[in-house]
Amino acid sequence: MERNTDIELRLLIEAIYLKYSYDFRDYSGASIKRRVLHALSQFECKTISALQERVLHDPGAFMQLLQLLTIPVSEMFRDPAHFLAIREEVVPLLKTYPSIKIWIAGCSTGEEVYSMAILLHEEGLLDRTLIYATDINPRSLEKAKQGIFSLENVRAYTQNYQLAGGRRSFADYYTAAYDYAMFDKTLRQNVTFADHSLATDSVFSETQLISCRNVLIYFNKKLQDRAFGLFHESLCHRGFLVLGSKETLDFSAFGKQFEPLVKQERIYRKL
Amino acid sequence: MSPMTDRSRPLIEAIVVGASAGGVEALLNIFTPLRKGFSLPVLVVLHLPDERNSQLAQVFRHRLAIPVEEVQDKQDIRPGTLYVATPGYHLSIEADRSLSLSLEAPVHHSRPSIDVLFESAADVYGPGLLAVVLTGANSDGARGLARVKELGGITVVQDPREAQVSTMPEAALTLHEPDHILTLQGIGQLLAGLE
Numbered sequence: 139m140e141r142n143t144d145i146e147l148r149l150l151i152e153a154i155y156l157k158y159s160y161d162f163r164d165y166s167g168a169s170i171k172r173r174v175l176h177a178l179s180q181f182e183c184k185t186i187s188a189l190q191e192r193v194l195h196d197p198g199a200f201m202q203l204l205q206l207l208t209i210p211v212s213e214m215f216r217d218p219a220h221f222l223a224i225r226e227e228v229v230p231l232l233k234t235y236p237s238i239k240i241w242i243a244g245c246s247t248g249e250e251v252y253s254m255a256i257l258l259h260e261e262g263l264l265d266r267t268l269i270y271a272t273d274i275n276p277r278s279l280e281k282a283k284q285g286i287f288s289l290e291n292v293r294a295y296t297q298n299y300q301l302a303g304g305r306r307s308f309a310d311y312y313t314a315a316y317d318y319a320m321f322d323k324t325l326r327q328n329v330t331f332a333d334h335s336l337a338t339d340s341v342f343s344e345t346q347l348i349s350c351r352n353v354l355i356y357f358n359k360k361l362q363d364r365a366f367g368l369f370h371e372s373l374c375h376r377g378f379l380v381l382g383s384k385e386t387l388d389f390s391a392f393g394k395q396f397e398p399l400v401k402q403e404r405i406y407r408k409l
Numbered sequence: 410m411s412p413m414t415d416r417s418r419p420l421i422e423a424i425v426v427g428a429s430a431g432g433v434e435a436l437l438n439i440f441t442p443l444r445k446g447f448s449l450p451v452l453v454v455l456h457l458p459d460e461r462n463s464q465l466a467q468v469f470r471h472r473l474a475i476p477v478e479e480v481q482d483k484q485d486i487r488p489g490t491l492y493v494a495t496p497g498y499h500l501s502i503e504a505d506r507s508l509s510l511s512l513e514a515p516v517h518h519s520r521p522s523i524d525v526l527f528e529s530a531a532d533v534y535g536p537g538l539l540a541v542v543l544t545g546a547n548s549d550g551a552r553g554l555a556r557v558k559e560l561g562g563i564t565v566v567q568d569p570r571e572a573q574v575s576t577m578p579e580a581a582l583t584l585h586e587p588d589h590i591l592t593l594q595g596i597g598q599l600l601a602g603l604e
Contacts, residue, residue, distance in 0.1 A: 166509040168501030168529040173513070211512045355482045355510045358503070362483065384495050384510050389483045 146186035147171055153194050154203075160274065161337040162207065164361035170207065177206045201277070208275045209356070212249040213294065214287070216351070217383045218301030221257060223403040225303045228378055229261045232346060238267040239345040241372060243336060243365070244353030245271040248282025249295075252311075253302075254349065255325040260305045264328065270343065272334035279331050285321035292319040336365040341372045348373060352382035359389065366392035370408060379406045421563065421603050422537035423486070423502075424449055425530045427523030427553070429456040429545025431573030433465070436543070437472055438593040440491065442601040445474045449603060450486045452502070452530065454494040454521045456545065463496045482510045494521040501529035517549040527553025536561030539603070541596060543567045545577030555585040565589045565596060 151162045151170070162170055174186060181199070183189040193200040215221050232238055245251050251271045258264040273279050287295075296308040312319040334342070336353070348369045354362050369379050370392055379387075379396060381404040387393045396406040428435055432455045440451070457463055466479040469491060477491045478484075486492070486506050494500040498510040500521045516522035527540050527550065540557040542550040544567060558564045564587035569575035571592045581587065591599065 166501070166511070167504055168509060168532070169499075169511040169513065171532075172501075172525070172528075209512060211514075352512055355498075355512070358505075359483055359507070384480075384482055384498060386481050386483075388481070389485075 143171075143175075143186065146190070147174055150174065150186050150190045150193075153190050154200065157194055158197070158200055159338065160204065161335065164337065164358045164364075165356050166358055169356055173207055173209075177203055180206065204275060205277060208246075208273075208278065211352075212246045213291065213298065214249045214253045215295060215298035215302040215304075216249070216253075217403075218298045218303075220351075220380070220383060220403045220405075221253065221298075221302035223400045223405055224380065225257060225261065227400050228347065228380075228405060229257075229263065231378075232263060233261070235346055236266065238263060238347070239343055240267060240269045241343070241345045241348045242269060242271045243334070243348060243350040243369075245273050245279075245282055245331070246275070247278050248285060248331075249287070250349060250351065251282060251329060252285060252321050252325055253299075255329065256299070256304070256311055257302075259325065264325075267328055269329045270345070271329055271331045273331075274333065274335045274337075276333060279333065283326070283331050285323065285326060286318050287321070289314055289317050289319050336368060337361055341368050343372065344374055345372050345377060346374055347378040347380070349380045350382075351380065352385070354385050355382065363391055366390050370395055373408045375408065377408045379408065380404060381406070419536045419561075421449065421539045423530065423534050424451045424539045424541070424600060424603070425526055425557075426451065426453045426541040426543065427455075427527065427545075427550040427577075428453070428543035429519075429523075429547060429549065429574070429577055431544040432456070433468070435567065435573065435593055437469070439541070439543075439597040439600060440469070440473050440475070442597040443473065443475050444601070446489065447475050447601075447604065448489050450488055451475075451491045451600075452486075452494070452500070452508075452526060453491065454500060454523045454526050456519050456521075456523075456547075456549070457496050463493075466493045469493065480508050480510065482508070484508045494526065496521070499525045501525060502533045503529075504533060506533060517547050519547070519549050523550035524553035528556050531557040531560045531562055534562065538562035539565065539600075541565040541567070541600075542578055542581040543593075543596075544572035544574050546574045547576060548580035550577055551580040551584045554581050554587065558585050558587070563588050565591060565599065567596065568592050 299308045469477040566587045569578040
């Protein structure tokens, strides 16, 4: 027999899908449950059913809930060794393309986008690269477009940048004002920010590299496979797929259609 | 009657263990009695400084008789394997008995958090779960352990008098009365006798 909470949780997720077309039905259950239970106290709702009533009738409340359901935890040059491996192993191969398209799927508030843009700039590739940065959360995308991050975090990012093989002073890329760092807007000159869901949308372009890091951990295996399918379809022959440091293709049906280039850093190539 | 000897209760299907300060030694202590061929899965959260390439799985592999793995996202739980939570990520158990990682905010300043593992494990295994809280300097694990009990699982707390740091066992004891309060030796014997 299912517990009430689990029944209510499924109903809430179904209601969100029917009403707002946001599809959390194949998200990892444990994490989505924690986030919804956490939301109850924020919304001062006693039950998930009460929360469901609120979000069903009030789009504003849904937008608020969406902020709690998506996890905007990101940092620039997160896992420096990963970016170093991209610089050393992937960039030399990217340089052989006359023009490059990169898809950053689940870009959240943009930290990954600016990291990638800085790396490409230093490697002389930014001018001939188009970056698609997508996310399901419009507020995150808005923040990503602005490229303003807290100065306190930027100190930690500076260390990451250096460990990731950065060639300049990190401060060259931003202007500090009060407690914030505004990143150079030329970094996003070739970036298109767009609303895209790995759960419901399809492929929109051929790409040479896709970065999707710490997004797939929130999906169950079925949805992970859907996402891998999109990536496989979008990538050109021998295109690159890079994942988060604890994510793997090993348990997916698509595992055989990619080969590891730098396994430790989760850098794969389409076969 | 002790829950362990109650023949009418469901069998234990999985073991979850949480430890913090002083934890490595305590964990080695309780897992050393487990022989090769031990059939239950064991999932461990140990608080470490956020060091992304922990050697813990390797240390355990060298010292223990059962297979040890650091968790990868969406891995199926195999019997008889000791899974060490990945530093920097919360570890949960999913309804299909696979493991999932997440980057939600730290709980009790900890990621992985013992509460997160215990609560998700209790949801999946209910009375088939045995949960252990060991030495540590914060109160992570207390809420999770109470939840395990609430859903019918068996709860064990290391005797605070023996614990290297007693804060965590004590916090667990203030929230609920566990089935067992044992020394490390006692916990090791209990685990080894579960099959």
